[in-house]
Amino acid sequence: MKSLSRVVAIATALLGTFAPCLAQTVADPALVVTPYATGLLQPVGLVFIGPGDALVIEKASGRVRRVVNGVVQAAAVLDLPVNSSSERGLLGIALHPQFPAVPSVYLLWTESATGADSVDVSATPALGTRLDRWTWNGSQLVFNQKLLSLRARQTDNVPVPGHEGTQNAAERGNHNGGQLRFGPDGKLYVFVGDLGRRGWMQNLGSGPFVAEPLVDDTLGGPAPDAAHLSGVVLRLNADGSVPADNPFFALGSSLGGDVGAQLTRVYSYGHRNGFGMDFDRASGLLWLTENADDAFSELNAVTPGMNGGWIQVAGPLSRLAEFKRIETLSFGSSLQQTRYPPTRIAYTAALARSRMVMLPGATYRDPQLSWRYEVAPAGAAFVHGNGLGTPYTGTLWLGTATDSNSRLYCLRLTADRRSVDTSADPRLADGVVDNLAKYDATEAESLVIGQGFGATPDIREGPDGALYVVSLSRGTVYRIALR
Template sequence: MKHVQVLPRPGRHGRSALLGATLLATAFALASPTLADSIPVEILDPGLQVTTVLNTGLSQPMGIIFLGPDDFLVPEKGSGQVKRVTNGVVLPAPVLDLPVNSSSERGLLSLVLHPDFPATPYMYAYWTESSTGADSTAINEVPLLGNRVDRFVWNGNSLVFDRTLQRLRSRQTDNVETPGHPGTANGGEFGNHNGGVMRFGPDDKLYVFMGDQGRRGWLQNLANGPFLTAPLLDDTFGGPAPDTAHLAGVILRLNDDGSTPADNPFFASGAAIGGEVGQNIQKIFSYGHRNGFGMAFDPVSGSLWESENADDAYSELNRVIPGMNGGWIQLAGPLSRVANWKLIETTQFNRALQQVRYPPTRSVYTASLATSRMVSLPGAIYRDPELSWRYEIGPSGLTFVRDDSLGNANSGTLWMGSARAFSQVGGTGGSVYRIRLTADRLTVDTSADPRLADRVADNLFRASKFDGTESETLLIGRGFGVTPSIEQGPDGNLYVVSLSDNAIYKISPSP
């Protein structure tokens, strides 16, 4: 029995349906729930050590939420359960059990505490609802708006449903041809690019990363959608304007009750547009994103950082500013590399950008053309990534070390996990990275490797990608598997959650 209030299935807004995708590029979806990584876990800094906190009683863990020094919660992707661990023991009854659809990248994806917890006893879950009322792995058993952000009340023993803050796209039926556009059906239905990571900022606002869901509209920098002739829409549910079915590829900024802050960057322009589209635009903090599994706020500057996965070329690490346009789908990586990005996407790997409606052959070769084609909401600012990798490296969970608990050399550093295990892709799969910022905290400090002066790691071609060339000074750990979450605990140590190992590891100072 699933213990949650599930609201009625959302309506279709008077539209018909369709969605799809191609191959999953980098996703924790493919991680086995029983397969530990195939190389030993190790930390490469002699001043640090790695130990196993827990490797029994968990199935596909996605995060770690501390209630106290020896008391934490662990959300599980496939079971939809939130398990409580006290003194190293997984309690027999979950504190929450949601009816999730966990096909592909769906499931229970994140859980965060209210910034004033426990005085304000709220927790927030991002999860994909099963349309059957029970856990499901069937690709089509999900509502159109199956991705939910819900608020729960912690009563000391369990999580009790309070309200739904946001419903987002989940069903991708692009295997159905779009009327008026013959030959636009993808090969199958997909369940990827849900994003799912959430963070509260130093401003006490809730930031929600929503992947692009394979959409091809305004928020993917296509003003008229993917088609060259009428009807100019995205899919059979509408678009290309960001109605609720096309609010994707964004970071949303919400008040803790789900309402929209009046100081959001596009609040005024959304008000001028009005209606459902205008209300959605008001919620946007940044757009033009593909998909990602990591967000973290710099404890020094307060800036938001985000990791973003590539299709095949130019995975990214971004410092996100209010009103940022990340540039997708006009390009990935820096503007100076747009021609190389197009070359890789049109000649190597699967030569597609997920949707057959907008192939990479339609993209441009020059930076000026790429920027001229972007959809610029009033006040929007395009920004290059602070660091990118020529071939996909699979960035995942992010966290900052907020103090000197791991030594002065690690204070203020940014740690990043991997979206694929070594057992899946070899190379640098399952790696953990340590990234230093410049003194002004505005970008990545590349002084340890002159090859990174252009802020691009020109790693080499591998059929399975994940080559580590020019990342040698960033690599800090191996063998961690798929790591959707890295968190600093109350004791100052880092806790690395491994989805594929069904384990939680601790990185602490060497004795």
């Protein structure tokens, strides 16, 4: 498994028929785990609209469910016609930072072209992923405004005129990202996965091909117009407009046209795909998890104008040779799209760095923590209060996108809140967990806090100070609290 897509495929086909699950456990006896809400269908996100009052989104049904004191209410507060093929569906939810005074709820979802829920990979418009704003009226969500249309389809199985043998066997529907978070600055941050694209935002200035036509796919590219804006964190005002202090606002404004308009929205780029994003309120810094293909899962501290390096590198540049070796010689020797095979990864860090598409003002940053082999990091949440006890205040909790071998990680940051504190294990001083195989926990023993939670695409700190872990594969929201 290379990402949540296969977990989702299994969950869609076999939900309710998994092999017996590991019990949900946490390593600290001062903490206790209990099921908070059960009987949900592929839950992927949660927000609290009040004490003991939450909205949970279901990926494949397109429903927003209300959970009051742990009881899932019978009637959904919204039911959207979603295309949930692979990693599509109802993916992200966020509340306006002044909620409930400003009762706006934001949803990121992939619409079905049929008007009803669908798993047909081709049954969504090319720009079928929507960012919408809704109004909470106390019992339902009422449509307010469509803010953004994003690329949804991956039609790379269709030949590109002038190129032979470059298409994949079938259309895909993964690497959508989907996380929404409001920052301490009151701006809305949207993570969009790379969607299999191979253009500017994936550090390929001429696209994936080595001969004309130098395009990204059958819809054009490689410049990031509306159909090719992917592998990015976007930063928007609450009404969907673009903040003038975005890192590429001046560049995009000077370029003009569709490409320029899209660049004004970009906060960072060069990202692959991930399922976890949260802000550290102490520093204001945004942290993002990214899945590997096979080598070097990442945890990134995202700064304005950051270029994360994908597809030229995953993990730190100093480990480029290992990235190339694993991706070239193991696990099918593929980077998802056959148009850009891993044999084209550079042989030296300097060459990889020189190949990156560095927009004016962009800065490359190594990840703060990497795992040599993929562990599928997923949901992420900071503990801001002391609801779990003072030892956990300021810690960052991560889930994983695997049903088996699922873990929760608890990370501590350095005093300046800019880096992961690895002092508990000298093997981590290089910022890399040198595990021995995919999903293996070797060298991460000091970071693992829990097991058995299944695929966990979202974690949230509740108004009561407890942590709420959303398990897609268990259909459950778990609560972690002090005994």
